[in-house]
Amino acid sequence: MSPAQHPPAPRVSVLLPVYNTEPYLAECMDSLLGQDLAPGELEIVAVDDGSTDGSGELLDKYAADHDHVVVFHQANSGWPGQPRNRATRASTGRYVFYMDSDDYLGGEALRRMCDYADEHDSDIVLPKMVPSDDRPGRWLLWSETQVDADLRLAFKTLSPQKLLRRSLIEDHDLRFPEGMVRLEDGIVLARAYFFARRVSLLGGYDFYFKRLQDEAQNISKRAINPAGYVGSVREIMDSVRELCPDKTLADDIVLDLYRRKALRRLRPDRILGYRPPRQQAWVTEAAQLAEDHVPRELQQRLKPIPRLQSEFARRDDLPAVLTLAEADAAGRPPAVRVAAGQLVLDAPDDEGRDRAITELVELVIPRIGLRQRATRLDLVVNAGPGGLEGAPLPLQVELVPQGGGRPVVLPLTTTAITSRAAYDYAARLPLDELALSRAVTYHVWVVAQLSPPLRVWPAVPKSTALLGRRIADMVRSGWRVELGQVSAQGATRQTLVIRGRSRVAALPRIARRPARRLAAVVRRVRFPGEVPG
Structure with a gap:
């Protein structure tokens, strides 16, 4: 046959590794045969990987009825990588689409994806995926x-x-690892993303319907070897470090992979169900992966509990990792205590173990307010170590004059427990010391006196309402005192504004009574049930 007589290559080849999916296979194949592509634009290449449930025979029936369905049979290879490689070599389409044989496609999926890739010169198109049933998912x-x-x-x-x-696959010799290699698809896709001239996300249509199988039914849910699994994660991270030209982006991707692929194994739904040797194996592998790819300054960007999981894995402290998991499973924050100037995780078997976590913890300040007493004005701070619970912290507030000057340091004393993870603290404001002849704005810093100290210039909560505080404080204290805010360090930060004595303080006593009555009304509205101090 002359070149002119050869039929044109299909527009797209769909590649199916098949192993014992007979209950779902007809739905998958029918969704492919129902695509709204023109005749000759679709090729289906299926590799029966030693199925024993009739899947191979069903594929043969489809191949007998449809010329563009090609089926190969082989002994079981144990994993999808080798069948995918064989299907790739046997296919001829300008694009290839890898699919699982228990899933199915929307009727316009392949045409829409190919049209989009043609229009935008995309080497990879990631279609929107949805569950095949009503189960929730991301x-x-x-x-x-x-x-x-x-x-x-x-x-x-x-x-x-x-x-x-196809040219992307051939030009860079992209092949799936063969044999029982976990995350074999991720190893290939990670490199493909960086080799591609353009990677596109395509929404606006339900392209791919993914079947969420029960654990016992899904080959990918077999018991996972920690060293093999984390070895695959490491290989993906190696590719990111090698191929990504943007170090910041590489750090972001590596940290996401570490959190999703390694630290998730230390979560309660996983690690608490393992036997002790397996628990230790996952801790050891996560620690080695962190040492290889996640320096501590990158680890610090994790959220509080994953950050602690990672650190205690690095310290080879399985009891501490289990303590964090048990607290998470119980729906409570992990317990901490202050010892020798350090914040320490309260966990068993602590003899000889380093449980200090001060450098890993963030001091969280959800709220700052002003509280009027009969003869004084207090600055009230709600504070706690983010996501942890324990005894009150040794705190002080530093009022730093805006524009420079000597800060005023005030000790904070505990007044109330507001949650498992936070306390209310209060400091009496020395107004005679703070107020000058002109208005003064102070930056409000809260400091935990630990080693090292935790210093926070709190951001202003979006829900903060200042008007009521201004009225009550101006009238009842004899000073113009209010909470304010200033833009600094990429956020709106808390300030305290002292404007000197108000006119009310200078009024005769009889003229002050209406003002006091107004203040009492405001106080009852803002602090219902409070007993005057």
């Missing part, structure tokens, strides 16, 4: 289409269900 990773995908977002899906340009 399916709307991209509710909007992105011509040039945010790669950090793209890395949140390393499964193979993507449209890839």
Whole structure:
């Protein structure tokens, strides 16, 4: 046959590794045969990987009825990588789409993906995926289409269900690892993302319907070897470090991978169900991965509990890791205490173990307010070590004059427990010392006197209402005192404004009574049930 007589290559080849999915296989194949592509634009290549449930025979029936369905049979290889490679070699489409044989496609999926790739010259298209039933899941990773995908977002899906340009696969010799290699699809996709001239996210349509199988039914849910699994994560991270030209983006992707792939194994739904040797194996592997790819300054960007999980894994402290998991499972914050000037995790078997976590903790200030007493004005601070519970902290407030000057340091004393993770603290404001002949604005810093100290210039909560505080404080204290705010360090920060004595203080006693009555009304509204101090 002359070159002119050869039929044109299909527009897209769908590649199916098949192993014992007979209950779902017909739905998958029918969804492919029902695509709204023109004749000759679709090729289906299925590799029966030693199925024993009739899947191979069903594929043969489809191949007998449809010329563009090609089926290969082979002994079981044990994992999807080798069947995918064989299907890739046997296919001829300009694009390839990797699919699982228990899932199915929307009727316009392949045409829409190919049209988009043609229009935008995309080498990889990530289609919107949805569950095949009503189970909840994180399916709307991209509710909007992105011509040039945010790669950090793209890395949140390393499964193979993507449209890839054949030339990308051939030019960079992209092949799936063969044998029982965990995350074999992620190993390939991680490199493909960086080799591609353009990676696109495509929403606006339910392209791919993913079946969420029960653990006993899904081959990928077999018991996972910690060293093998984390070894695959390490290989993906190696590719990111090697191929990503933007170090900041590489750090973001690596940290996401570490959190999602390694630290998730230390969460209560995983580690508490393992036997002790397996628990220790996951801790050891997570620690080694952190040493290789997650320096401590990058670890510090994790949220509080994952940050502690990571640190105690690095310290090879399985009891501490289990303590964090048990607290999470019980729905309570992990307990901490102050010892020798350090914040320490309260966990068993602490003899000879370093449980100090001061450098890993953030001092969280949800609220700052002013409280009027009969003869004084207090600055009230709600504070706690983020996500942890324990005894009150040794706190002080530093009022730093805006524009420079000597700070005023005030000790904070505990007044109330507001939650498991926070206390109310109060400091009496020395108004005679703070107020000058002119208005003075102080930056409000809260300091935990630990080693090292934790210093926070609190951000102003969005819900803060200042008007009521201004009225009550001006009338009842004899001073013009209010909470304010200033833009600094990328946020709106808390200030305290002292404006000197108000006119009310200078009024005759009889003229002050209406003002006091007004203040009492405001006080009852703002502090119901409070007993005057």
